[in-house]
Amino acid sequence: SQQGEEDPQALSIQEGENATMNCSYKTSINNLQWYRQNSGRGLVHLILIRSNEREKHSGRLRVTLDTSKKSSSLLITASRAADTASYFCATSRSTGYSTLTFGKGTMLLVSP
């Protein structure tokens, strides 16, 4: 079964620095998404990258996808204290509706 695994498990940086999180998965996918979860809250969609795309940007977010290595990275530039949260990658395998398979997440702490 496909499975997203993120690293690092935890990341601590200062405001203004960039944060990079990585995700690996095991099977073929249709797309990969990144979600954010603030402590004790629900998941919020950040960005989606399709299997035929290699890079995508949204504001301060940059996502890359390497389907040959079955891996993705999320870069948050110029981080802010408000970016403190857990970040999860999630993969979808089929067209139409699709369940999401989540990784274990990276806990990001951005200190002022």
Added chain:
Amino acid sequence: EPEVTQTPSHQVTQMGQEVILRCVPISNHLYFYWYRQILGQKVEFLVSFYNNEISEKSEIFDDQFSVERPDGSNFTLKIRSTKLEDSAMYFCASSIEGDYIQYFGAGTRLSVL
């Protein structure tokens, strides 16, 4: 902005009791999902629901679990006889047709004592 709402935010129950977790998906969404997250672990898929029937379920979703859309707005998850290991955060999500992005509620924390 439309959002998925879940009630209650926290449910405490005794082992063996039945619980019903409630969700109101976004109004024009057609696909509904339940996920759970045991403390400190990854979010796990339980079940998806479309056109008034289960479209997919995981191994976790055994006979103790059921889902229902009793009216045009609510989507419920029932656990018939709770176990200690059912303690987790349960998330409801919904999506529109043809879109992979899912919108999540804030979750219900279920504590089984």
